[in-house]
Amino acid sequence: xxxxxxxxxxxxxxxxxxxxxxxxxxxxxxxxxxxxxxxxxxxxxxxxxxxxxxxxxxxxxxxxxxxxxxxxxxxxxxxxxxxxxxxxxxxxxxxxxxxxxxxxxxxxxxxxxxxxxxxxxxxxxxxxxxxxxxxxxxxxxxxxxxxxxxxxxxxxxxxxxxxxxxxxxxxxxxxxxxxxxxxxxxxxxxxxxxxxxxxxxxxxxxxxxxxxxxxxxxxxxxxxxxxxxxxxxxxxxxxxxxxxxxxxxxxxxxxxxxxxxxxxxxxxxxxxxxxxx
Amino acid sequence: xxxxxxxxxxxxxxxxxxxxxxxxxxxxxxxxxxxxxxxxxxxxxxxxxxxxxxxxxxxxxxxxxxxxxxxxxxxxxxxxxxxxxxxxxxxxxxxxxxxxxxxxxxxxxxxxxxxxxxxxxxxxxxxxxxxxxxxxxxxxxxxxxxxxxxxxxxxxxxxxxxxxxxxxxxxxxxxxxxxxxxxxxxxxxxxxxxxxxxxxxxxxxxxxxxxxxxxxxxxxxxxxxxxxxxxxxxxxxxxxxxxxxxxxxxxxxxxxxxxxxxxxxxxxxxxxxxxxxxxxxxxxxxxxxxxxxxxxxxxxxxxxxxxxxxxxxxxx
Numbered sequence: 001x002x003x004x005x006x007x008x009x010x011x012x013x014x015x016x017x018x019x020x021x022x023x024x025x026x027x028x029x030x031x032x033x034x035x036x037x038x039x040x041x042x043x044x045x046x047x048x049x050x051x052x053x054x055x056x057x058x059x060x061x062x063x064x065x066x067x068x069x070x071x072x073x074x075x076x077x078x079x080x081x082x083x084x085x086x087x088x089x090x091x092x093x094x095x096x097x098x099x100x101x102x103x104x105x106x107x108x109x110x111x112x113x114x115x116x117x118x119x120x121x122x123x124x125x126x127x128x129x130x131x132x133x134x135x136x137x138x139x140x141x142x143x144x145x146x147x148x149x150x151x152x153x154x155x156x157x158x159x160x161x162x163x164x165x166x167x168x169x170x171x172x173x174x175x176x177x178x179x180x181x182x183x184x185x186x187x188x189x190x191x192x193x194x195x196x197x198x199x200x201x202x203x204x205x206x207x208x209x210x211x212x213x214x215x216x217x218x219x220x221x222x223x224x225x226x227x228x229x230x231x232x233x234x235x236x237x238x239x240x241x242x243x244x245x246x247x248x249x250x251x252x253x254x255x256x257x258x259x260x261x262x263x264x265x266x267x268x269x270x271x272x273x274x275x276x277x
Numbered sequence: 278x279x280x281x282x283x284x285x286x287x288x289x290x291x292x293x294x295x296x297x298x299x300x301x302x303x304x305x306x307x308x309x310x311x312x313x314x315x316x317x318x319x320x321x322x323x324x325x326x327x328x329x330x331x332x333x334x335x336x337x338x339x340x341x342x343x344x345x346x347x348x349x350x351x352x353x354x355x356x357x358x359x360x361x362x363x364x365x366x367x368x369x370x371x372x373x374x375x376x377x378x379x380x381x382x383x384x385x386x387x388x389x390x391x392x393x394x395x396x397x398x399x400x401x402x403x404x405x406x407x408x409x410x411x412x413x414x415x416x417x418x419x420x421x422x423x424x425x426x427x428x429x430x431x432x433x434x435x436x437x438x439x440x441x442x443x444x445x446x447x448x449x450x451x452x453x454x455x456x457x458x459x460x461x462x463x464x465x466x467x468x469x470x471x472x473x474x475x476x477x478x479x480x481x482x483x484x485x486x487x488x489x490x491x492x493x494x495x496x497x498x499x500x501x502x503x504x505x506x507x508x509x510x511x512x513x514x515x516x517x518x519x520x521x522x523x524x525x526x527x528x529x530x531x532x533x534x535x536x537x538x539x540x541x542x543x544x545x546x547x548x549x550x551x552x553x554x555x556x557x558x559x560x561x562x563x564x565x566x567x568x569x570x571x572x573x574x575x576x577x578x579x580x581x582x583x584x585x586x587x588x589x590x591x592x593x
Contacts, residue, residue, distance in 0.1 A: 096341075158381065159376060159378060159381040159382040160381065160382050160383055160384045160385075162338060162376060162382070163376050163382040163383070163384075163444075163447070164384070165338055165368070166336055166338060166368060166369065166373070166374045166376060167368065167369035167373070167395075167396045167399070167447060167448075167450070167451070168365050168366060168367070168368035168369035168370055168396075168399060168400065168451070169369075169395070169396075169399060170365065173395075177387070177395070178384050178387065181384075181386045181387065182384070182385075182386055
């Protein structure tokens with residue numbers, strides 16, 4: 001399949017999710033916590049996706065739930081890959097002792113299992129979504145620096161970086177203005193894949209009932225439907241939509257990453273070229 | 278060879294060696310060199326003789342674990358002794374180097390104009406619009422047609438000759454008084470090469486230059502004096518006309534003899550490894566005139582007559 005089409009389709013779905021999160025108050029017919037109809041009503045014109053056991057509109061809750069899900073995923077990836085990029089570039093550019101220290105630090109970080117640790121923290125401290133995102137990024141995202149470091153290692157050896165040094169540029173401006181732009185494609189792909197995995201992790205926390213209880217998220221919606229026996233009772237409109245939404249958004253992010261990978265892997269690009277010729 | 282000039286560049290007893298595992302590669306050996314202000318000095322020799330390493334040592338661009346010994350003085354500043362930060366400010370500002378292989382020496386994701394403007398902003402008190410205008414002026418000066426439009430181009434949109442010109446423009450960005458040009462004509466066809474040589478002559482009119490090349494014809498056109506390097510040391514040094522018309526060292530004679538117009542007679546044999554150099558004259562294995570003393574004793578660089586030096590026993 002053409003990777004460009006896959007990429008665009010994924011991006012379109014992601015944009016849709018962002019718009020839904022941003023304009024939730026304007027799209028939704030009811031407030032998410034409002035008891036707007038009879039409990040467990042089937043989907044109808046009044047309630048597009050029916051209502052839950054408290055008579056809350058599931059469509060409205062689904063749209064509002066986009067916010068928390070996206071915030072956790074993207075904040076986590078932003079912090080994780082952001083720090084990963086900084087340490088990866090410093091380690092790869094300076095090499096030697098600096099590289100050794102940073103690489104060993106990342107190795108240690110990689111041995112820490114992110115999700116179980118996050119479970120313990122969340123259960124003990126019941127943090128908000130921003131803190132959850134931050135923790136995910138710090139514990140589970142910094143090791144993105146490993147791959148970035150190895151790319152920077154080879155970038156630092158290039159002739160044009162030597163040229164920059166011959167011109168008297170400072171290390172900082174070489175790293176920011178010459179190495180970073182060259183490593184950016186890799187950084188973006190890493191960002192997308194981490195956003196996907198952190199989003200799923202956030203939904204997982206909500207499903208286990210230890211996410212941020214003050215916000216609506218898809219994991220909690222599934223948890224509530226599941227524990228109320230939605231499966232056994234055949235209340236598909238209650239448990240289906242949040243589950244489907246997570247799946248679609250996760251696939252969309254995977255599609256974006258898949259499409260971007262082409263830019264990074266010359267072998268894939270080459271194959272496409274041959275087809276074109 | 279103990280001449281020092283207070284101005285210009287003086288290199289004294291320079292030794293550069295690299296550690297590679299257990300072995301030490303002695304790339305530059307006790308090199309003495311000086312370039313007076315405004316003078317064009319050619320450094321010629323075959324690939325691997327240490328020309329580039331010498332240039333990089335002057336710029337202090339070699340790996341930090343390289344062993345460097347000796348003195349490099351530029352306008353009274355001891356380059357090997359000043360701090361990294363001071364040296365960084367010298368680079369591109371006082372001394373600039375045109376690196377070998379221009380195509381890979383430009384950042385592929387930054388426009389050529391931006392790369393020149395960056396160097397201008399760094400070394401002169403020009404920013405933004407003014408730096409941009411100066412970069413466009415430099416592009417025009419090095420002979421890029423339609424510089425205003427070319428400012429926005431990326432290196433892959435340029436030909437090899439144009440990239441070479443961009444490299445020269447970048448080196449000129451800080452208005453340095455000393456230029457090191459490392460094989461600027463290698464890999465270019467004859468027509469383009471001649472134009473680049475003309476450009477180099479033009480821009481070095483008020484500057485000193487160390488012109489590193491293995492192209493004797495190019496060196497003859499550009500340089501006032503020529504030093505011939507062989508196996509990490511200078512074997513002959515003198516004015517360009519003397520060295521090229523009346524070479525004293527057998528190696529220089531060999532180099533000239535291997536030119537097509539002189540009958541294309543290559544020098545037999547290979548230059549010795551820089552890891553285990555012979556104790557005597559380093560050229561003796563390939564030399565027709567060698568005698569027993571050459572294999573035993575290392576000749577010193579001696580002044581044969583004013584300004585012409587040679588490292589050979591037969592000119593004592």
